[in-house]
Amino acid sequence: MIRGLYTAASGMIAEQRKHDTITNNIANLRTPGYKQVNAISRSFPEMLIALTSGQAGSGGTSQTIGRLNTGVLAEEDPSLYVQGDLKETKNGFDFAIASDIQEDGLDFNGRGMAFDADGNRVFQKQLFFTVQGADGETRYTRSGSFGVSEAGDLITADGDKVLGLDGQPVKLVNPDTGQALTSVTATADGRFLDPVTGQPLLDAAGRQLGVLLSRVDNPNRLVREGNGVYRINPGDEGTVTALTDRNGERNEELGTLVDNHQAVLRQGYLEQSNVDPAQSMVELNTALRAYEANQKMVQYYDRSLDKAVNEVGKV
Structure with missing residues (x-):
C-alpha cells in the first residue's frame, strides 16, 4: 500500500x-526564435x-x-529545433534565419531527426546567430531582433553584442562622422551593404561587415540559458562551426547552403516561436x-x- x-x-x-x-x-x-521544450x-x-x-x-x-x-x-526536457514561421516586421535591423540543412541518405522528420544506415539517431544541423554575452563568452541565438547602440555596436534585445564575420563584435559606424549607422542592407548570407550605393560595408581594417552564423551539428547538446540564448557544453566545441568569410570572399559552405536554398538570412523578418x-x-x-x-x-x-x-x- x-x-x-x-x-x-x-x-x-x-x-x-x-x-x-x-x-x-x-x-x-510570441517570443522570437523560441524553441519548444518537450517533457x-x-x-x-x-x-x-x-x-x-x-x-x-x-x-x-x-x-x-x-x-x-x-x-x-x-x-x-529536450527542445524542438525545427524552423519557426517567419513574420515580416519591415525593421531593417530584424533578421531571421531560414534553414533546412539536408544530408545525403537522411530523411529528417518533422522533429528534425533521422536515422542513418546503421540505425543511429541523427539530428538536423541548425544555424544560429553568434553573440557575445556580458561575461565575454560566446553564445548562440535564433532571435534576430537586433538594434544599434549609440556607440554603433550591433546588439540583441538583451544587450549582447552580435559577432561579425571576423569573430569580433559588429560595429556599424560612419567612417567619416563616427556616428552609428541608421540603416544597412543584408545579403542572403549575412553580409552588410550600403543601402544607398550597394557597396560592401567595411570595418577599419578593410574587412567586410556582416553577422556571423554558426552551424551547430547537434543542437540538442546546447544548454538553454534563457531569453532565447544558448551556450555549448565544455568539450562539445567541435560540434559548432563558425561560417565566416575567407579572405574577404563568401564562405564556401554557407554559400552552398544559400545557393541550394537550404539556408537564407531574411532582413526585415523575425522567426516566430515553433510552439x-x-x-x-x-x-x-x-x-x-x-x-x-x-x-x-x-x-x-x-x-x-x-x-x-x-x-x-x-x-
Whole structure:
C-alpha cells in the first residue's frame, strides 16, 4: 500500500513538471526564435513479484505473480529545433534565419531527426546567430531582433553584442562622422551593404561587415540559458562551426547552403516561436487529467491507511 502511495505521488510530480514545461511554451508563443521544450517521462525499473512458499533452500516453491511498476519520473526536457514561421516586421535591423540543412541518405522528420544506415539517431544541423554575452563568452541565438547602440555596436534585445564575420563584435559606424549607422542592407548570407550605393560595408581594417552564423551539428547538446540564448557544453566545441568569410570572399559552405536554398538570412523578418498552440493545449489538459487521477489514488491510499490504523487496529 505504501508503495502504491509513492507510485501515485511520483506520477503527480512528473505531471506537474510536464504542466510547467507546457505553460512555459505557451507563455513564449510570441517570443522570437523560441524553441519548444518537450517533457519526456520514463518509468522507474519494474520489479518481478513472486509468491514464495517455504524458506530458501528448503525445497519451497515460488509462483510468479507478475511485474510491478514502481512509478514514473520526468527524465529530460529536450527542445524542438525545427524552423519557426517567419513574420515580416519591415525593421531593417530584424533578421531571421531560414534553414533546412539536408544530408545525403537522411530523411529528417518533422522533429528534425533521422536515422542513418546503421540505425543511429541523427539530428538536423541548425544555424544560429553568434553573440557575445556580458561575461565575454560566446553564445548562440535564433532571435534576430537586433538594434544599434549609440556607440554603433550591433546588439540583441538583451544587450549582447552580435559577432561579425571576423569573430569580433559588429560595429556599424560612419567612417567619416563616427556616428552609428541608421540603416544597412543584408545579403542572403549575412553580409552588410550600403543601402544607398550597394557597396560592401567595411570595418577599419578593410574587412567586410556582416553577422556571423554558426552551424551547430547537434543542437540538442546546447544548454538553454534563457531569453532565447544558448551556450555549448565544455568539450562539445567541435560540434559548432563558425561560417565566416575567407579572405574577404563568401564562405564556401554557407554559400552552398544559400545557393541550394537550404539556408537564407531574411532582413526585415523575425522567426516566430515553433510552439504549436493547439497541441500544447491538448497536452496541458492531458497532464492535468493525469495529475488529478494520481491525486485521487493518493487520497484513496490515505483513506485506506486511515481505516487500517483507526478501525482495523481496534478489532
